[in-house]
Amino acid sequence: MSSDNRKITYARAINEALKQKMRSDDTVFVIGQGVKSPWYVGHTCADLIEEFGAERIIDTPVSENAMTGVAVGASIAGMKAVAVHPRMDFMLYGLDPIINQAANWHYMFGGGASVPVVIWAIINRGGEQGSQHSQALQALFAHIPGLKVVMPADAYSAKGLLVAAIEDPNPVVFIDDRWLYNNSGEVPEELYKVPIGQARLVKEGKDMTAVASSFLLGEAEKAVNQLADEGIEVELIDLRTIKPFDKEAISKSVKKTGKLLVIDGGWKSFGVSAEIAAWISSECFNELKAPVFRLALPDCPAPASCDLEKEFYFDSFTIISEIRRIVQQ
Amino acid sequence: MEYAEDTLLNIYEKLVLIRYCEESFVDPILNGEIIGPVHLYSGEEAVAVGVCAALKKSDVVFGTHRSHGHFIAKGGSVRKLVSEVYCRDSGCSKGRGGSQHLIDVSAGMLGATPIVGGTISLALGAALAASLRKDKSVAVAFFGDGASGEGVLWECVNFASVKKLPIIFVCENNLYSTHMSIDEIRANRNVYETAKSFDIFSKQIDGNNVLDVFETAKLAVDLCRNSEGPCFIEAKTYRLRGHVGPDDNIQGTHTDIRPEAELESWKKRDPVKLFEEYLLTAGIGREALDEIKNRAGLEVKAAVESLRETQKPAGKEELLKYVFR
Incomplete structure (x- = not known):
C-alpha cells in the first residue's frame, strides 16, 4: 500500500512519532500529566500505555517542577525523556530545570554532558479560558541560550519535528497549539525527520x-x-x-x-x-x-x-x- | 575490629584529602587568585565520605554549591577539581563552571549546581533512569537544610515514594541557610520528620561521625537496591568556614551570624579529628595516618602546582563553545 498521500490528523501524527521512536529506541519515555488517558492530551497519547506500559508512559502528580526535573535528570543519566505539559501555563513551575539546569548544562560543564530532553508544551487557549489557560510563551524559551524551540504548523512537521527533537542531543522545547490537533495532512507512515533550524x-x-x-x-x-x-x-x-x-x-x-x-x-x-x-x-x-x-x-x-x-x-x-x-x- | 583496615584507611584518606583541598583554597581566595564564589566543605566531610563509601562507582550523585567534598568522595580527580576552582581549561568543566559547577561523569558525579534544591529532581530522574534500565544502581541527591524550604524537595520525595525509586535524599543540615538559622526558617527543625510523612525510611544521624553516616548509607543503599527505596538521611553537621569563602561568620565580625561558642563546640567535634581518635583507639598506628596525611598533602600540592601549566579559557571562539552539543 502506498503511503504517499495518506492523511492523518496532527494529533495522530504526534502519536505516531512517539510510538515509532519508542519502538526503535528503548531509552525514550514519556512523562507528564494525562499521558495514560486517551483524551487528556488531545489523543496524542492514545494507546501508548497499552503498548509500552506504565513504566515508560508515566502519568504524574501535579508537581511540574519536580516532574520536569525528573525528565531532565533522566536525560542527563542516559535516557531520552519527552516531558509533556498539557497546558503551557502550568509549565512555568518547571522553569528551573528547563532554564537553569537543562539549557546551561552542556555549557557550564564545558561539554562534559548534554541533556537530550524534549519539553513538549501545549498551548491550550480560547473558549473563554482566560489568562492562565491561554499563554503562548515561545519567546520566553527562545530567549535562553542552550534551548532549541520548534513549533510545527501541520501534521507533517508535527511528526517530523518531534522525531528530530527526540533525536537531538540538546534540550528542545516542542510547542504546539491545540487548535491544530484535528487538522489533517499528508504524513508518511515511515519514521522521518524535519530538520531543526530549517524553514x-x-x-x-x-x-x-x-x-x-x-x-x-x-x-x-x-x-x-x-x-x-x-x-x-x-x-x-x-x-x-x-x-x-x-x-x-x-x-x-x-x-x-x-x-x-x-x-x-x-x-x-x-x-x-x-x-x-x-x-x-x-x-x-x-x-x-x-x-x-x-x-x-x-x-x-x-x-x-x-x-x-x-x-x-x-x-x-x-x-x-x-x-x-x-x-x- | 568491625571494619577491614583498608575500608577505614580509605575513608580517612578521603576525609583528609577533602580537608586539605578545601584549606588550600583559603589564601588564594583571600589574595584574589581565586575570583569566583567558593563554598568550603570543611567540617562537613564525613557526610560526603560516609555516603560515597557505601556507593559503587556505577551509582551516581548530584550536588550543590558546596560540592567539592562530594566530587572528591565520589572519586573525582583532585587535579580537575582544583583546576576548575581556578577556572582553568584543564578543569572538570573546562573553566566554564568554576567551584559551583562540578562534574565527573566517569566517577558517577553527574553534576553539582548552585540553585538551592535544583539538582534534587535531577537525581530523582537518574533514579528513574536506573529503575527503567533495571540496572540496580542508586542515585544520591545531596542538598542542604536550606533546600528543605523549596517545594520541589517535597514534590520529589513524594514521587520517589509513590514510584519506589532508588534514590537517597541526603540533607546536610549545617543549621544555617546562608545567614538564617534553622529555627528562623523551619517550623520543625528536624527535617527527617517531614520526610517520614511520605512513608519512607528516614533517619537523623550525626553527620560528623563518618561511621554513623557510612552505616546508615549502607542500609539505605541496600534498601534502594532491593527496590525498597527511597530513603532520606538528615545528617546534622556544621561548617567550620562560613557560607561562602573562608570567613567563619562569627557574631561581631562583619558577617555577624553565628555565636562564637557554637563554633568552638563544633570544632571539638571536627569530623576528621573524631575519626582520627577512633582509628587510634581501634589500634591503627599513628604512622599509618601520617603517611596518609602526607600523601594527601602531596596530591593537593601537585594539583595546585599543575596550575602553572594551565590557562583560563579566553577569546571569542572559546566563549561560544559548548552552547549546544
Missing part, C-alpha cells in the same frame, strides 16, 4: 514575504491564497523552528521581495516577531523597500470574554488587510 517555503511570490508559524501559518496560507486571486503574490514561509530560526531562508526571500511581515502567536513586545524583524532590518537593510511589519498579540493578558478574545486573537482577515496595506506602501 519551509510554502508558496513563492514576488510582492512581499510573510513568515508565520504554528496555527497562524494556516491563517496566513488562507490569506495568501485569497490575495493571490486579487493578483497579490506573497511569498509565504513556515518558520517551523523558532530558535535557531532559518536566517538564510528568510533573508533570501526578503532580498527578492523587499518587504516582510512577521506573524507570531505570542505577544508583540520583545517577542519572536521583534527578533526576526530586528535581524532582517539590519541584514537586508539595503534591499528593504519598507519597514518590517509585525502581527502578534497585543500586550495584554488573554481575556476570558469571547468578545474580548475576538479582539485579542487575529486570523486570516487581519492578515489580509495588513498585507494589502504593506503591498500598497
Whole structure:
C-alpha cells in the first residue's frame, strides 16, 4: 500500500512519532500529566500505555517542577525523556530545570554532558479560558541560550519535528497549539525527520514575504491564497523552528521581495516577531523597500470574554488587510 | 575490629584529602587568585565520605554549591577539581563552571549546581533512569537544610515514594541557610520528620561521625537496591568556614551570624579529628595516618602546582563553545 498521500490528523501524527521512536529506541519515555488517558492530551497519547506500559508512559502528580526535573535528570543519566505539559501555563513551575539546569548544562560543564530532553508544551487557549489557560510563551524559551524551540504548523512537521527533537542531543522545547490537533495532512507512515533550524517555503511570490508559524501559518496560507486571486503574490514561509530560526531562508526571500511581515502567536513586545524583524532590518537593510511589519498579540493578558478574545486573537482577515496595506506602501 | 583496615584507611584518606583541598583554597581566595564564589566543605566531610563509601562507582550523585567534598568522595580527580576552582581549561568543566559547577561523569558525579534544591529532581530522574534500565544502581541527591524550604524537595520525595525509586535524599543540615538559622526558617527543625510523612525510611544521624553516616548509607543503599527505596538521611553537621569563602561568620565580625561558642563546640567535634581518635583507639598506628596525611598533602600540592601549566579559557571562539552539543 502506498503511503504517499495518506492523511492523518496532527494529533495522530504526534502519536505516531512517539510510538515509532519508542519502538526503535528503548531509552525514550514519556512523562507528564494525562499521558495514560486517551483524551487528556488531545489523543496524542492514545494507546501508548497499552503498548509500552506504565513504566515508560508515566502519568504524574501535579508537581511540574519536580516532574520536569525528573525528565531532565533522566536525560542527563542516559535516557531520552519527552516531558509533556498539557497546558503551557502550568509549565512555568518547571522553569528551573528547563532554564537553569537543562539549557546551561552542556555549557557550564564545558561539554562534559548534554541533556537530550524534549519539553513538549501545549498551548491550550480560547473558549473563554482566560489568562492562565491561554499563554503562548515561545519567546520566553527562545530567549535562553542552550534551548532549541520548534513549533510545527501541520501534521507533517508535527511528526517530523518531534522525531528530530527526540533525536537531538540538546534540550528542545516542542510547542504546539491545540487548535491544530484535528487538522489533517499528508504524513508518511515511515519514521522521518524535519530538520531543526530549517524553514519551509510554502508558496513563492514576488510582492512581499510573510513568515508565520504554528496555527497562524494556516491563517496566513488562507490569506495568501485569497490575495493571490486579487493578483497579490506573497511569498509565504513556515518558520517551523523558532530558535535557531532559518536566517538564510528568510533573508533570501526578503532580498527578492523587499518587504516582510512577521506573524507570531505570542505577544508583540520583545517577542519572536521583534527578533526576526530586528535581524532582517539590519541584514537586508539595503534591499528593504519598507519597514518590517509585525502581527502578534497585543500586550495584554488573554481575556476570558469571547468578545474580548475576538479582539485579542487575529486570523486570516487581519492578515489580509495588513498585507494589502504593506503591498500598497 | 568491625571494619577491614583498608575500608577505614580509605575513608580517612578521603576525609583528609577533602580537608586539605578545601584549606588550600583559603589564601588564594583571600589574595584574589581565586575570583569566583567558593563554598568550603570543611567540617562537613564525613557526610560526603560516609555516603560515597557505601556507593559503587556505577551509582551516581548530584550536588550543590558546596560540592567539592562530594566530587572528591565520589572519586573525582583532585587535579580537575582544583583546576576548575581556578577556572582553568584543564578543569572538570573546562573553566566554564568554576567551584559551583562540578562534574565527573566517569566517577558517577553527574553534576553539582548552585540553585538551592535544583539538582534534587535531577537525581530523582537518574533514579528513574536506573529503575527503567533495571540496572540496580542508586542515585544520591545531596542538598542542604536550606533546600528543605523549596517545594520541589517535597514534590520529589513524594514521587520517589509513590514510584519506589532508588534514590537517597541526603540533607546536610549545617543549621544555617546562608545567614538564617534553622529555627528562623523551619517550623520543625528536624527535617527527617517531614520526610517520614511520605512513608519512607528516614533517619537523623550525626553527620560528623563518618561511621554513623557510612552505616546508615549502607542500609539505605541496600534498601534502594532491593527496590525498597527511597530513603532520606538528615545528617546534622556544621561548617567550620562560613557560607561562602573562608570567613567563619562569627557574631561581631562583619558577617555577624553565628555565636562564637557554637563554633568552638563544633570544632571539638571536627569530623576528621573524631575519626582520627577512633582509628587510634581501634589500634591503627599513628604512622599509618601520617603517611596518609602526607600523601594527601602531596596530591593537593601537585594539583595546585599543575596550575602553572594551565590557562583560563579566553577569546571569542572559546566563549561560544559548548552552547549546544
